[in-house]
Amino acid sequence: MGVDRRAFLGLVAGGAVGTMxxxxxxxxxxxxxxxxxxxPWIPKVPKGQIDxxxxxxxxxxxxxxLKIMRVAGNPITASGxxxxxxxxxxxxALARSEVxxxxxxxxxxxxxxxxxxxxVPITWEQALIEMADKLGAAxxxxxxxxxxxxxxxxxxxxxxxxxxxxxxYFMMPSEAxxxxxxxxVMGGKGQAGYDFENADTxxxxxxxxxETWGTSTRNRKAFSAKRPVGVKPASNYIYVGPTRNNxxxxxxxxxxxxxxxxxVVALGIAWHLIKAGATSAAPGFDTLRAVVNGxxxxxxxxxxxxIEPAVLAGVAKALASSKAAMVxxxxxxxxxxxxxxFMAGMALNILLxxxxxxxxxxxxxxxxxxxxxxxxxxxxxxxxxPGFLKAVADGKKPAPKALLVYDANPAYGLPEAATMAKALxxxxxxxxxxxxxxxxxxxxxxxxxxxxxLERYDDVVTPYGSGFCIYSLVTxxxxxxxxxxxxxxxxxxxxxKLSIExxxxxxxxxxxxxxxxLAKTSGGFVAKDVMPWQVAAGKPAPALAGGDLxxxxxxxxxxxxxxxxxxxxxxxxxxxxxxxxxxxxTSGKTxxxxxxxxxxxGTPTTGIPCQDLTMVPDTELLGETTMVRMGxxxxxxxxxxxxxxVKLTGAGTHCKAQVHIFESVMTGVVSAPLxxxxxxxxxxSKGKGANYLALLPVTEEPGTGMSMWAAAEVKIA
Amino acid sequence: MSGHSFKExxxxxxMVIDIDKCTGCGACMASCQTENNVNPQPEATNKLRxxxxxxxxxxxxxxxxxxxxxxxxxRPCQQCGNPPCVSVCPVVATDKNEDGGIVSQxxxxxxxxxxxxxxxxxxxxxxxWYDPIWPEGMTKTLSPLTSVRPRGVVEKCTFCHHRWxxxxxxxxxxxxxxxxxxxxxxxxxxxxxxxxxxxxxxxLKNPKHKVxxxxxxxxAFRLLERLGTKPQVYYISRREWVRxxxxxxxKSEKTE
Numbered sequence: 001m002g003v004d005r006r007a008f009l010g011l012v013a014g015g016a017v018g019t020m021x022x023x024x025x026x027x028x029x030x031x032x033x034x035x036x037x038x039x040p041w042i043p044k045v046p047k048g049q050i051d052x053x054x055x056x057x058x059x060x061x062x063x064x065x066l067k068i069m070r071v072a073g074n075p076i077t078a079s080g081x082x083x084x085x086x087x088x089x090x091x092x093a094l095a096r097s098e099v100x101x102x103x104x105x106x107x108x109x110x111x112x113x114x115x116x117x118x119x120v121p122i123t124w125e126q127a128l129i130e131m132a133d134k135l136g137a138a139x140x141x142x143x144x145x146x147x148x149x150x151x152x153x154x155x156x157x158x159x160x161x162x163x164x165x166x167x168x169y170f171m172m173p174s175e176a177x178x179x180x181x182x183x184x185v186m187g188g189k190g191q192a193g194y195d196f197e198n199a200d201t202x203x204x205x206x207x208x209x210x211e212t213w214g215t216s217t218r219n220r221k222a223f224s225a226k227r228p229v230g231v232k233p234a235s236n237y238i239y240v241g242p243t244r245n246n247x248x249x250x251x252x253x254x255x256x257x258x259x260x261x262x263x264v265v266a267l268g269i270a271w272h273l274i275k276a277g278a279t280s281a282a283p284g285f286d287t288l289r290a291v292v293n294g295x296x297x298x299x300x301x302x303x304x305x306x307i308e309p310a311v312l313a314g315v316a317k318a319l320a321s322s323k324a325a326m327v328x329x330x331x332x333x334x335x336x337x338x339x340x341x342f343m344a345g346m347a348l349n350i351l352l353x354x355x356x357x358x359x360x361x362x363x364x365x366x367x368x369x370x371x372x373x374x375x376x377x378x379x380x381x382x383x384x385x386p387g388f389l390k391a392v393a394d395g396k397k398p399a400p401k402a403l404l405v406y407d408a409n410p411a412y413g414l415p416e417a418a419t420m421a422k423a424l425x426x427x428x429x430x431x432x433x434x435x436x437x438x439x440x441x442x443x444x445x446x447x448x449x450x451x452x453x454l455e456r457y458d459d460v461v462t463p464y465g466s467g468f469c470i471y472s473l474v475t476x477x478x479x480x481x482x483x484x485x486x487x488x489x490x491x492x493x494x495x496x497k498l499s500i501e502x503x504x505x506x507x508x509x510x511x512x513x514x515x516x517x518l519a520k521t522s523g524g525f526v527a528k529d530v531m532p533w534q535v536a537a538g539k540p541a542p543a544l545a546g547g548d549l550x551x552x553x554x555x556x557x558x559x560x561x562x563x564x565x566x567x568x569x570x571x572x573x574x575x576x577x578x579x580x581x582x583x584x585x586t587s588g589k590t591x592x593x594x595x596x597x598x599x600x601x602g603t604p605t606t607g608i609p610c611q612d613l614t615m616v617p618d619t620e621l622l623g624e625t626t627m628v629r630m631g632x633x634x635x636x637x638x639x640x641x642x643x644x645x646v647k648l649t650g651a652g653t654h655c656k657a658q659v660h661i662f663e664s665v666m667t668g669v670v671s672a673p674l675x676x677x678x679x680x681x682x683x684x685s686k687g688k689g690a691n692y693l694a695l696l697p698v699t700e701e702p703g704t705g706m707s708m709w710a711a712a713e714v715k716i717a
Numbered sequence: 718m719s720g721h722s723f724k725e726x727x728x729x730x731x732m733v734i735d736i737d738k739c740t741g742c743g744a745c746m747a748s749c750q751t752e753n754n755v756n757p758q759p760e761a762t763n764k765l766r767x768x769x770x771x772x773x774x775x776x777x778x779x780x781x782x783x784x785x786x787x788x789x790x791x792r793p794c795q796q797c798g799n800p801p802c803v804s805v806c807p808v809v810a811t812d813k814n815e816d817g818g819i820v821s822q823x824x825x826x827x828x829x830x831x832x833x834x835x836x837x838x839x840x841x842x843x844x845x846w847y848d849p850i851w852p853e854g855m856t857k858t859l860s861p862l863t864s865v866r867p868r869g870v871v872e873k874c875t876f877c878h879h880r881w882x883x884x885x886x887x888x889x890x891x892x893x894x895x896x897x898x899x900x901x902x903x904x905x906x907x908x909x910x911x912x913x914x915x916x917x918x919x920x921l922k923n924p925k926h927k928v929x930x931x932x933x934x935x936x937a938f939r940l941l942e943r944l945g946t947k948p949q950v951y952y953i954s955r956r957e958w959v960r961x962x963x964x965x966x967x968k969s970e971k972t973e
Contacts, residue, residue: 663777
């Protein structure tokens with residue numbers, strides 16, 4: 001029986017239809033898909049009991065409380081702790097990285113000693129013996145640089161260095177340094193604290209309050225609380241600064257002004273306030289009025305800054321007519337602003353009667369020290385690190401014989417990097433207590449790895465910007481991943497070797513004593529059902545249940561206190577203001593450099609957290625090139641085209657950049673991202689872009705003598 | 718758009734994003750990545766090859782200084798009511814089903830053809846170009862709640878669907894109705910961690926949930942609404958230029 005054409009076609013058609021309806025090919029496709037995805041190198045997710053524990057972030061300067069998810073006891077992710085006043089459930093991109101930074105490729109895995117150009121691992125005992133020997137020989141000339149702005153470990157370090165014979169105890173420059181200098185010059189006492197929760201009109205002079213300034217996570221939560229979604233805002237935020245940055249993007253008004261002119265803007269507003277009848281009994285008011293009338297009238301300010309008189313009059317009116325106005329001053333990138341601008345901002349707060357008032361600026365008391373011989377925070381913040389290192393580099397001051405660097409990276413995170421590196425090279429013996437192999441660690445003779453947040457006991461004491469005193473605990477939830485130790489313990493062990501009496505055997509004892517001292521402080525309470533800003537607004541503070549404060553802190557709650565230091569001499573210091581606040585000028589073919597910092601690019605001590613690199617837009621970093629932002633008018637004046645590669649020159653050095661046209665940068669200004677250009681760390685940080693901080697020369701602020709570098713001219717070619 | 722009819726579900730999870738509060742910090746992106754086991758990417762600035770289920774876009778009004786304005790737009794999967802990605806998938810690896818109206822993606826079934834990537838007008842779908850590699854030891858931080866996807870498949874935001882399962886379990890354990898969760902009992906990682914409070918999440922159809930009211934705001938809009946995809950992600954902005962940009966209005970186009 002033959003198969004004719006008709007039968008054959010029928011067979012083919014039947015086969016085709018049959019194939020369509022049989023599940024076999026689809027099943028095979030599904031199976032092939034599954035088989036080809038089941039590779040052994042695809043990581044399997046862990047299994048086990050899920051639970052949550054709490055601690056506080058030490059990587060993020062905002063000091064937010066964290067809730068850590070664990071699986072079978074291993075930390076997995078970090079999120080914001082809803083019960084912590086500096087978090088209220090929110091978290092920054094940097095604090096979120098606390099868990100996976102434990103396994104960062106840049107971590108220093110054991111004590112390391114420099115041998116030629118490389119490092120060799122040594123034991124902790126060998127490291128302690130060497131340090132005891134070297135520091136013993138360097139007695140009388142040991143300096144310390146600390147990058148931890150809020151930890152009690154500074155008490156241990158400063159007492160230790162003090163008993164060795166200190167050549168200086170320096171904090172890395174920050175907003176706290178500037179504010180402390182400003183308060184001191186104005187005759188004030190206490191740390192400036194800002195009550196965002198109760199403020200209804202906030203004038204922000206330069207400070208990137210929603211990104212890198214102070215308690216930024218808490219600031220955003222306070223901002224958000226007054227602006228329920230879809231409802232008319234119950235607060236008014238005005239931003240003054242060179243770019244419409246992360247903060248300005250959500251403010252109600254942006255007033256473009258160079259970082260060099262922030263003080264001028266503040267005194268220009270003071271002119272309007274005084275004209276409208278504002279007065280003050282604070283010392284120096286009459287002279288301030290004369291200074292303001294003499295050089296900061298509307299026309300003067302317009303000439304210097306380009307700001308129309310009506311704009312400043314509107315700001316003054318908004319502040320004066322508000323029930324709870326507040327002025328916040330800071331550098332757009334968190335450092336380098338002279339004390340003059342801070343003082344001018346504080347002058348506005350005094351004129352508005354907003355000192356130690358709800359929704360205003362509180363002068364916060366410092367918590368008592370517990371380590372004998374320790375420096376107070378006020379004393380620590382007095383030292384001027386860039387000024388000191390510059391003097392060492394120039395040979396005007398002798399280099400210390402030994403330097404201890406704790407949680408700081410001055411070789412990368414200071415301006416005029418070449419000068420700072422030169423100064424550091426002059427110091428014959430350097431030890432870095434760093435968790436990561438950063439630029440400074442790479443220059444040191446000994447690197448002693450500090451355990452990370454989740455591996456150590458530590459604390460956070462009233463970070464700068466907080467509107468209330470706050471203390472929260474850092475609790476270890478796992479054994480150190482590598483052969484690391486908490487620096488507090490290492491210093492105490494070293495002190496024993498050198499027969500230096502510091503009272504405590506380990507750092508946990510120090511913290512327990514600190515907490516015990518808090519339990520005795522009157523007015524303090526655990527923020528649980530009542531938050532400190534509610535107490536500031538008049539709600540009675542709950543009593544502190546004695547005896548279980550450590551337990552409450554371990555459970556993630558914070559000790560808080562709404563307090564203010566009585567001011568007996570806080571005045572305007574108009575003579576200093578008159579010298580410090582001068583209009584800045586740009587000239588010729590230069591532009592003013594306005595750097596900006598973001599938590600997603602980490603800090604000088606963390607590098608760029610590996611997960612956070614995804615958050616960097618391609619208008620900021622493309623491959624290995626960072627971009628600088630400028631308006632089209634600036635680009636035209638400089639003769640550069642969008643996308644062009646340019647060379648920025650300043651402070652005797654230069655950096656490359658690609659031009660990105662961004663119209664929210666004021667004319668005559670070029671805005672550059674910080675956090676890039678690392679020569680150390682790992683594949684997530686090293687070699688990516690340029691460090692534009694290096695282009696900023698350090699100058700001395702007239703009147704205060706403080707080092708400043710918030711705005712500088714750079715050449716672009 | 719997709720040719721499929723719009724599906725209605727009794728529970729419709731949705732997100733409302735207040736653009737006027739977003740500072741563009743990226744905390745939502747960081748939260749999403751660690752929650753959902755997206756591996757660290759050293760070459761992450763290449764946005765055509767990197768993976769980020771939640772991405773923050775920078776919007777501008779395109780005016781010159783000083784009238785220039787900036788806004789940040791966080792963009793998760795829009796969980797379209799009428800998803801263009803579903804109808805083009807040849808192996809039914811993606812689907813829109815009763816699970817709260819969340820568009821699902823079954824990774825082992827995906828053959829990597831990327832039709833869905835091409836079909837999605839919001840660019841929310843990501844093709845894994847590289848093996849998911851974590852630095853040594855970092856796999857200890859993997860979340861047990863989301864599988865790790867191999868290269869060669871498409872992945873996307875799932876509104877942290879695993880959290881819904883956890884919330885339902887918690888409700889059952891507490892003797893409550895898992896199909897009627899309280900507002901806030903189930904939120905995504907990005908919503909939970911946003912320090913600006915710009916993100917809200919809930920059942921769009923449940924009057925007890927905040928988002929139910931928020932989406933009625935005169936300032937609320939959805940992205941590319943004219944395409945008819947009916948996203949379950951809403952945005953709110955008092956700025957008209959932001960709302961117009963959200964629906965890709967041409968400069969010459971009348972909006973009234």
